[in-house]
Amino acid sequence: DVKPANILLAADKRIVLTDFGLVLDAGLGGTGDGTPQYMAPEQVRQGVPIVPQTDIYALGVVLFEMLSGHLPFDDPSGSAVALQQVTLPPPSPCQFRPELSTEVEHVLLRALAKNPAERYENGRSLLTDLAEALSAQSNDLLGQQLDEYQLEALLGQGGMARIYRGYDARLQRHAAIKVIDMSHRSSEAYRARFQQEAQAIARLEHPESHPNIVRLYRYGEASGVFYIAMQYIEGENLRQRLDRYQQQGKLMPPQELLHIVRQVCDALDFAHSKGIVHRDVKPANIMINAAERVFLTDFGLVLPDPKQTRGEVFGSPRYIAPEQAISSASAVPQSDLYAVGVILYEAVTGRLPFAAADPLDTAMMHMGEQPPPPQQFRPDLSPEVAAIILRCLAKDPAHRYASGRALSDALASAFGLEKSPTISQPQSLTEEREPQAQKLPPAIRADAMQGLPPIPAAVVLAEAETAVPTPPPNINPPRKRRGCMVGVVGLLLLALIPVALWFTAWEQGRRVPTEVAALIPAAWGMLPTSTTMPTPTDLPVETAVTTPPVITPATAVATAATTASPTATMPPTATASPTQIASPTMTTMPTATPSPTSTPTRSATLTPSPTASATPLPTPIPVITLTRAQDNMSMVLIPATTFIMGAADGDEAAEADERPSHSVTLDSFYIDQHEVTVAQYAAFLNELGGYVNACNGYTCLSTQFETTNSYLTDNGTSYIAQPGFADYPINNVSWYGAQAYCTWVGGRLPTEAEWELAASGGNGSIFPWGDAEPDETRAVFGGTFTNLQTVTMPTNGYTDNGITGLAGNVWEWVADSYDETYYATSPSTNPTGPAVGTLAPHVLRGGGYDSNIAELRTTNRENALPNEFRGIPNVGFRCAQTGE
Numbered sequence: 001d002v003k004p005a006n007i008l009l010a011a012d013k014r015i016v017l018t019d020f021g022l023v024l025d026a027g028l029g030g031t032g033d034g035t036p037q038y039m040a041p042e043q044v045r046q047g048v049p050i051v052p053q054t055d056i057y058a059l060g061v062v063l064f065e066m067l068s069g070h071l072p073f074d075d076p077s078g079s080a081v082a083l084q085q086v087t088l089p090p091p092s093p094c095q096f097r098p099e100l101s102t103e104v105e106h107v108l109l110r111a112l113a114k115n116p117a118e119r120y121e122n123g124r125s126l127l128t129d130l131a132e133a134l135s136a137q138s139n140d141l142l143g144q145q146l147d148e149y150q151l152e153a154l155l156g157q158g159g160m161a162r163i164y165r166g167y168d169a170r171l172q173r174h175a176a177i178k179v180i181d182m183s184h185r186s187s188e189a190y191r192a193r194f195q196q197e198a199q200a201i202a203r204l205e206h207p208e209s210h211p212n213i214v215r216l217y218r219y220g221e222a223s224g225v226f227y228i229a230m231q232y233i234e235g236e237n238l239r240q241r242l243d244r245y246q247q248q249g250k251l252m253p254p255q256e257l258l259h260i261v262r263q264v265c266d267a268l269d270f271a272h273s274k275g276i277v278h279r280d281v282k283p284a285n286i287m288i289n290a291a292e293r294v295f296l297t298d299f300g301l302v303l304p305d306p307k308q309t310r311g312e313v314f315g316s317p318r319y320i321a322p323e324q325a326i327s328s329a330s331a332v333p334q335s336d337l338y339a340v341g342v343i344l345y346e347a348v349t350g351r352l353p354f355a356a357a358d359p360l361d362t363a364m365m366h367m368g369e370q371p372p373p374p375q376q377f378r379p380d381l382s383p384e385v386a387a388i389i390l391r392c393l394a395k396d397p398a399h400r401y402a403s404g405r406a407l408s409d410a411l412a413s414a415f416g417l418e419k420s421p422t423i424s425q426p427q428s429l430t431e432e433r434e435p436q437a438q439k440l441p442p443a444i445r446a447d448a449m450q451g452l453p454p455i456p457a458a459v460v461l462a463e464a465e466t467a468v469p470t471p472p473p474n475i476n477p478p479r480k481r482r483g484c485m486v487g488v489v490g491l492l493l494l495a496l497i498p499v500a501l502w503f504t505a506w507e508q509g510r511r512v513p514t515e516v517a518a519l520i521p522a523a524w525g526m527l528p529t530s531t532t533m534p535t536p537t538d539l540p541v542e543t544a545v546t547t548p549p550v551i552t553p554a555t556a557v558a559t560a561a562t563t564a565s566p567t568a569t570m571p572p573t574a575t576a577s578p579t580q581i582a583s584p585t586m587t588t589m590p591t592a593t594p595s596p597t598s599t600p601t602r603s604a605t606l607t608p609s610p611t612a613s614a615t616p617l618p619t620p621i622p623v624i625t626l627t628r629a630q631d632n633m634s635m636v637l638i639p640a641t642t643f644i645m646g647a648a649d650g651d652e653a654a655e656a657d658e659r660p661s662h663s664v665t666l667d668s669f670y671i672d673q674h675e676v677t678v679a680q681y682a683a684f685l686n687e688l689g690g691y692v693n694a695c696n697g698y699t700c701l702s703t704q705f706e707t708t709n710s711y712l713t714d715n716g717t718s719y720i721a722q723p724g725f726a727d728y729p730i731n732n733v734s735w736y737g738a739q740a741y742c743t744w745v746g747g748r749l750p751t752e753a754e755w756e757l758a759a760s761g762g763n764g765s766i767f768p769w770g771d772a773e774p775d776e777t778r779a780v781f782g783g784t785f786t787n788l789q790t791v792t793m794p795t796n797g798y799t800d801n802g803i804t805g806l807a808g809n810v811w812e813w814v815a816d817s818y819d820e821t822y823y824a825t826s827p828s829t830n831p832t833g834p835a836v837g838t839l840a841p842h843v844l845r846g847g848g849y850d851s852n853i854a855e856l857r858t859t860n861r862e863n864a865l866p867n868e869f870r871g872i873p874n875v876g877f878r879c880a881q882t883g884e
Helices: 051-069 077-086 102-111 123-136 190-202 239-245 255-275 322-326 333-349 359-368 383-392 405-416 514-525 678-688 735-743 752-760
Strands: 006-008 015-017 150-159 161-168 173-180 216-222 224-233 235-237 288-289 295-298 445-451 460-465 582-590 618-627 634-638 641-645 663-666 669-674 713-714 719-721 811-817 843-844 860-865 880-882
Touching: 051 102, 051 123, 102 123, 150 173, 173 190, 190 216, 190 224, 224 235, 235 239, 239 288, 239 333, 255 288, 255 295, 255 333, 255 405, 255 860, 288 405, 322 333, 322 359, 322 735, 333 405, 359 735, 383 405, 634 752, 641 752, 669 752, 678 719, 678 735, 735 811, 752 811, 752 843
Parallel strands: none
Antiparallel strands: 006 015, 150 161, 161 173, 173 224, 216 224, 235 288, 288 295, 445 460, 582 618, 618 634, 634 669, 641 663, 669 880, 713 719, 811 843, 843 860
């Protein structure tokens, strides 16, 4: 129990360690006792041997807190902190105190290694390294000679390198000298990456250089120090300029912004033409000299062979593109343009689209959330400029600009529409359009290294932020679980890829009047069609045809077609490709048409009214489906509508968190026709390369899933479904694991409101199929089956538009965090859940195979921690994506 409270400072200046109440013999298993903020991972996990390095870990936490002013892991919930100690990599202390050297950082992070064998052997060795690191805090190379360059001044430092101003006496010119930081000089991986940066710049100079890309002078080694000598730019970087404007309460004038962005875009187009993706475009890497000439710098994240870095993540979380966040190997030229879009957003609004205290949270927001409209912070911004910025920030790279030139040309045209743009009259930020308290604090110039996953070569550079006092998140404790809940430390949530699709009618939930329905096929047929793959310059164009709906679960690893019903057929297996866009299909499904009403209503009981009217004649419902290329999943379009969300006041089965019922308006979206299957998830894991700490330090599934009911197994070379279980729903999945899969296929988890609309149809249905009580023909629940069933069973439980499994079988994760009182304050348009910490409980919907009837209702809410480890096999998921 080493912690500050147990370390006394005696009057004679001695340091006295106290409180040995938790003493255990070395080698005995942990008991879970201790102070969570200072507990080593093995101490949290009961039964894991306790060793002397357990105390070294706690001492490392104390030192981290002393040197950075922050605990590495802190949360109002002790259990959440303990979970973080086991599952999350520690943050960089430089994130909180940028002036700390990387040598000090290296010592602290070694003391906080998850594996005791990787920590210091004893306190003496820790003390020795710490003393050396602190004495060499400046890592001072000033005055030293590196070949022809004498180092005159330290210009800055980042996660793996420092930059000095050097002077070449023979040529009588200055140079920017970048050297590998001392803590990384023994690393072959860092030396290789350093050389790759030099080679990338050299490639950009053959056969001729670009005026907006920094020049390379030489790459060399002197006295064990590897360095790159580059063109020295006397001026400032864009980070400094933006900060200066903000400190003056002003925004950068449009002409000045366009002048800078145009040069950056020209440099990027040139690099992209050479096959080089920068991967770290941000204001700190854009230099501006006295003549206003712009230089793109720091090509340290260029990858010579992306295949060799699959699964590693590099970049600055404030500016990282969604696809780059899963793997730097996935970055494309449009990833750099995404970063330019973030810079534009920041320049015209004075704030970033996404900014959290934790760099990991910021990256997750880029992947899983839509940016606030720029006009929210700058009401006078023209719609044309706002549209350009939001197009740059599209989650799908194919929906961004095809080139930097296209972006800068569009921006030039849009700025021509601005009111009185002048360089001499910068726009003031002190107007009433934005409260001062909401302004983003200026960023500190230094970059701090933040590892985003725990792979030795993986580095994420995060621009450090000044501390902003914020109240602790309102994290509600989990409610008592009425069914079997699961949470497994899982994957990083990733990005959605919207697919453009137009639909004209949606009334009475998903039921469309006959006269409107008759017009839709004809109108749809008038749209242009395309059978070619969309390019970044063209938005996808969809084609609608009248074919039977595909309800069969698709598997990306299937080698032969299988059928789930006599008329359904397996679509062909598709090769995974991030650029493949699915084509929608229109089908019609017969359903009863209710009498029109002006407002959706909700029954108050679980049983239908005994005075039901005669069954009306079936009316065809147009159902728009599309097949997702990545995993062959069939998705159903839910058109935009307004409906009543939550339980009616008279619903005796409802709990407090289902009320008050409230009106919600949603944009159109697609939702999977069935839950993700075992075979589909196996294909995802195979591309990922594993499941233990496979995505950003999280474990995708239960670490014991081979021996539980996940129905996954490992044949020695890949993950496969156990025989006969390919079409069963994947389970034992954490919220992170579910979100990561959805991003992999180009989508996201549905919001809670989207899920309820899909399940209830927006017309108050108690269950997905209507108001009739569940039985074994409608749902897998409460003893009707001994275990899980396939994703298409039972067949009478489908919604009117053919969505299966929304009640029973497995609970389903949705995107939202959980708050019992959220409905009282929920936004009326496209709600996304309460803004709480990433480890707060998240919402589960739909009930599981052992749930009771009340849990199958469309309004029922459950919750579990997103990375709670239970290993209970009744939590799965389905994906969604935005419709247009």
